[in-house]
Amino acid sequence: MDGPLTTLGITRKHLFDLPEGLVYLDGNSLGPLPRAVPEAVARVMQAEWGADLIKGWNLHGWMDQPRRVGDLIAPLIGAPSGSVTMGDTLSIKVHQALSAALSLRPDRRIVLSDSGNFPSDLYMAEGLIAELDRGHQLRIVAPEEIPEAISEDVAAVLLTQVDYRTGRMHDMAEITQIAQAAGAVMIWDLAHSAGAVPVDVTGCAAEFAVGCTYKYLNGGPGAPAFIYARPDLIDTIAPALSGWLGHAAPFAFETTYRPAGGIERLRVGTPPVLQLAALEAALSVWDGVSMAEVRAASIALSERFIAGVEAACPDLRLASPRAPEQRGSQVSFHFEHGYAAMQALIARDVIGDFRAPDIMRFGFTPLYLDEADVDRAVACLAEVLADRLWDNPAYAARSRVT
């Protein structure tokens, strides 16, 4: 390790309610609690719902939450104001984007994805294809084969930018350009990108982007998802999940669906007001933060971690790309006894996670991590490996959520 870095002055640890002494390297799975959240949610419960009841919808802007919160996420993914809305789960948003994409390419039958995509995206594509029953096929190739697999029969390319296991990162601009040159619609899942790496949906001109908000955006367990559609395209889409809050006049209670203008048409049902209040408060930690600074700090921390682990833990083998520009904001290592080793590490208050068959994952989130955390994580991991602390029956049994 190379002595103290500054993490470029963006450490905002004081804005998070992190347990004393914990090194939390799992913000790529569930971000920690921002201090602003409990009070904001308590206010919505008591001063809004409790005190104003049904009037809360008008008095406290609950109905506009999806757009308001979408506008907080938009700058983090390079989207203009008014082009992102919130709700449901990421899986539902994948369905919406893919359904729209296939309707834009009615004469094509291939959905192209890769084996590094998160399984739920693949499952949702499978489910939609079976429901449509029009001969679509889900074609899954290795991540590095995507560019050459984009042929003229591909209706939609559905990719998660950053691989949830290895952190390998696709080049959004390059792949979007290849997809569109072949006439395919591009859908990006930004679950491991939003708040993790600079994203420019406008610059790459992708048709759709979706993502979750409980990882790097710290919205809490079950925080709602987001969806972006390219503004020049959105008004041409007939939503398949045509719920009343995507209607042009939901409170006119018309019997026939008329889609709202703009991204509002990708809303479905009643917004999850408490979860959105938590997320809105959580997003306040991004005030004045530039994603370029976050990225620089993330790379500095990750490089420091890799160097430290490779020096101290020869049994671990880097699973992430070595070149930082090819990684998202996580670092993964292969280790045969990875599950037990991670349990031993967690028992020492250094929190990462494990993905089968042998991957130890560590997320780097410069808003609340600094060099001292990285050094402590390296030291603990070195101790776990050197002293074979993983070789303990207490760490062998797998819990349900790993």
Add this chain to the structure above:
Amino acid sequence: MDGPLTTLGITRKHLFDLPEGLVYLDGNSLGPLPRAVPEAVARVMQAEWGADLIKGWNLHGWMDQPRRVGDLIAPLIGAPSGSVTMGDTLSIKVHQALSAALSLRPDRRIVLSDSGNFPSDLYMAEGLIAELDRGHQLRIVAPEEIPEAISEDVAAVLLTQVDYRTGRMHDMAEITQIAQAAGAVMIWDLAHSAGAVPVDVTGCAAEFAVGCTYKYLNGGPGAPAFIYARPDLIDTIAPALSGWLGHAAPFAFETTYRPAGGIERLRVGTPPVLQLAALEAALSVWDGVSMAEVRAASIALSERFIAGVEAACPDLRLASPRAPEQRGSQVSFHFEHGYAAMQALIARDVIGDFRAPDIMRFGFTPLYLDEADVDRAVACLAEVLADRLWDNPAYAARSRVT
């Protein structure tokens, strides 16, 4: 009015955080805040998410919330334990049920509903039909024409039991029997039934039931929806919204979807943990309550209200069925100046709501309403009408959510 009733001993007003002096007759739109909710949600935020972070999924049973909360709702709708799951919004659950119903009747093309159904159910049916593009048609008839409209070409009958405007209630057993005799699949939307009237999904043998939880179940704004599927049927259904949490082994991260056994396969994405925690706490108010008692008290309160209003407000005309067995737990009146009259009433702390073109709605929820509330509501409404308090420009402008 006939002197004090007892409301049969089920008033549990002390379990709700109702503003002093307010008569809340809008629990059919958004239930009030149960006192147990803020502490439960604060605990999940701080002692679970904040303190245990990613470990919360295992330590605090977040992943099992949908089944646990479903098991609290099941007895309120006559469903067995393990047959109800939670998540998403009611609109999404309508899509899931209807998509499954159509796949069970691949040779039929009619979706039958009525003009009293909540618009979002109709919109979701429209969206699904357009997405499938296989010649399905949504046939909408008047509510009283449903029995005769159930013909042998009907794939699915999709009805909301209780009309959101008038409170008119379908006979679930009778219509389900007619539907099934014609070979159609029956889907009940219980948005205005669960917690309002006794429901017996097992007894009527309907294939599917769905509902929301922010009305009579008091789960808070944006509380998640529920879905029930008949246990003998569920394992034959291939879910269209095949998200990872409906997978048989979500944490095996397989690339191919394999549905979980039972109702779990109708889960989609990550559960909304904060909203589910609020709902779980809210459902504690039902401990030891029988729906038969609630129904008897609701009828007593509603009859008292109708008698009082009809005696004092001759300009109002009952929009609900007069026979209590044909109504849900709300009473509606037509009044030409209904919107302004409702605003005047609300300004006097008696809260109902309005539905175009001229309907004043009042919900009766015996867990937190008693005869004194009804008498006060009648007296205020009488004053608003007698003194033409509605004839005030301040009450003319319509707010967005009415």
